[in-house]
Amino acid sequence: LCTVRLSRMLYPRWRQHGLSHLIERFNLPCANRHRALGDAEAVWAFLQHASGTLAADRFTAALPALLQEPAVPTALAPQVEALPDGPGVYVFRDAAGEALYVGRSTDVRERVVQHFVEPQAGVLRRVGEQLARIDAHPTYGELDTRLLEMHLVDTLRPLHNRRGGSRRDAALRRRVMPWPFDGPVLIEERSADGTRGHALILDAWKVARATAYAEDGATEFLPPQGRFDLERYRMFAAYFAGNPRGVRRLSPEHARRLLAADDDPIDPLPMDEPADAASA
Numbered sequence: 306l307c308t309v310r311l312s313r314m315l316y317p318r319w320r321q322h323g324l325s326h327l328i329e330r331f332n333l334p335c336a337n338r339h340r341a342l343g344d345a346e347a348v349w350a351f352l353q354h355a356s357g358t359l360a361a362d363r364f365t366a367a368l369p370a371l372l373q374e375p376a377v378p379t380a381l382a383p384q385v386e387a388l389p390d391g392p393g394v395y396v397f398r399d400a401a402g403e404a405l406y407v408g409r410s411t412d413v414r415e416r417v418v419q420h421f422v423e424p425q426a427g428v429l430r431r432v433g434e435q436l437a438r439i440d441a442h443p444t445y446g447e448l449d450t451r452l453l454e455m456h457l458v459d460t461l462r463p464l465h466n467r468r469g470g471s472r473r474d475a476a477l478r479r480r481v482m483p484w485p486f487d488g489p490v491l492i493e494e495r496s497a498d499g500t501r502g503h504a505l506i507l508d509a510w511k512v513a514r515a516t517a518y519a520e521d522g523a524t525e526f527l528p529p530q531g532r533f534d535l536e537r538y539r540m541f542a543a544y545f546a547g548n549p550r551g552v553r554r555l556s557p558e559h560a561r562r563l564l565a566a567d568d569d570p571i572d573p574l575p576m577d578e579p580a581d582a583a584s585a
Contacts, residue, residue, distance in 0.1 A: 306371055307419070308348055314367045315355055327351050375421035384439045385421075388414040393443040394453045396461065397428070400437040404461035409454040413441050431465045446494030448544055449503040449526070452512065455537065456527050481538060484509045485545065489560045491553045492544075506555070506563055510538045513564055 312322035319330070324347060328335050333350040337343030356364045377385050388395070393413040397406040406428050410416030417439060420429050429436070442457075444450040458466050488508065495502035503526050506514040511534075515527035530537070545552060555563065 306368070308351060310371055311367060315359060315364065324348065373422060375418045377418065377421045381436070381439065385414065385417055388417055388439065388441050389443045390414045391443060392445065392450050393441055394450060394457060396440040396457060396463070397432055397436050398438040398440065399435040402438070404463040405432045405435055406465040407454055407457045407461060407463050409450050428465060444494070445496055445502050448492060448540070449494045449505065451540055452515070452527060452537070482542065486554060488557060489513055489555050489564065491555055492551060507541060510541055
């Protein structure tokens, strides 16, 4: 039972439905957040609260829809089973290979399976029988996941992803903050064992260089960002505010070397090398 999906069904007026938001919103007891028993007790407290404060038929009616087995088509079942169970971006394609939808998740396989639980209520209702192939691109953190999703939406132009700015975007553009650093900064997001990762060099609110590295070498992860993009600006600003110790300043010499127009990969920094806290 997914408490996020249950909360969305029971409390559609709220925007945030993660467990931390439920704990704060309903003043649920949770002695040890992000520990197995503590989180389980918080989930149990949420279920008790919802069943005790909502109409009984509303609460019980939501459960069967959430607990039904996903109806994954037989032809797609091997592809779904092979999807990674970690963070990444996935692409729904038709039989000709054209992109239908691009999505992201902290658990790609689980998220794709969720699409099949209620196929008539979400993306699959729009994609329909066109879905013939599912591609997955593993990532290692929040920033590289969102950047890859944006890049694939921009380049593949999938039929069922929403795109486009708004008047609000135009108003926000006039309030863009100056770049808070003296030059480029480096952000790394790594696998749990530290053998794979993505190294991102950001400068002036743009991706200056992005490299994917593993034990057998390094390749380009994303092309350099040619123009300022408001959505990426807001994402970077939020990341800097929430993860200041994850941002490493680069000396001018180091930045010039890493940004040189050659095939040299970005050398990942040692895991034990202290990071300079970057204030934004």
